[in-house]
Amino acid sequence: MLVPSLFGENLFDDWFDFPALKGADQTDRKLYGRRARMLMKTDVHEKEDSYELDIDLPGFKKDELAVELNNGYLTVSAAKGLDEEKKDQDGKLIRQERYSGSMQRSFYVGTHVKEEDVKAKFEQGVLKLSIPKKTEAKLPEKKTILIEE
Template identity: 60%
Template sequence: MLMPSIFGENLFDDWMDFPFEREFFGRRNPLYGKNAKNIMKTDVKETDNSYELDIDLPGFKKENITAELKDGYLTITANKGLDKDEKDKEGKYIRQERYSGSCSRSFYVGEAVTQDEIHAKFEDGILKLSIPKKDAKAVEQKKYISIEG
């Protein structure tokens, strides 16, 4: 027998949330509900010559993930849909927790980095990116010409 819960979907969903979290970090993506903060968790490691990013994308397929570099920002987008065959099966859902849609995340990598220099690999639900360290383009300083008098 299914019993309704007085605690909502999951007793522990908001257990560790802080009151200021919503105001500080903004509204969560309703597509993923209360678990939106668990999407695209990223580890960033600095080496001598590069930054290494490991982005968790469990349940996504390689062909549904894109990485775009524009104006110094690297944007990772992942799309996910439910199989049509699953929807056509007989019966009705009592509870459906899996979602379809997209999520994205952007990182500023600098305008000196080109797309050919970024290496990406998707393996076991983890997108691994290697981004070279580059010095920011130096802003041209004004050069004055001395005027003799």
């Protein structure tokens, strides 16, 4: 049976939300909500001198990704369009399940991080980012001396 999907949600999601029907596919929904399949799932590792991010972006190519740093926020964007040139010559398309659209996710990294400090590598559908740990220059503490009576 073909179940229609509107705005990334199946029409019958609420009807099939019975405990007996819940399986391994429901795990992501508990964590991320209904739009789990459209999120950039990310692992963040803390190293001695940096933070390492592994962001899953299956099906995307390197030229469909953008990483920007603005006002202390590191934003990862991905946009995918459908290839309109490919047509099915043998018949009519009944259902198309290819993703077309864009997504983005932002991480606050602080205003002390500069573009040239961030390293990015994309391989096998995983974007790997390395963000150095830098401490912001602390303002000198104001020390007061207690005056006795």
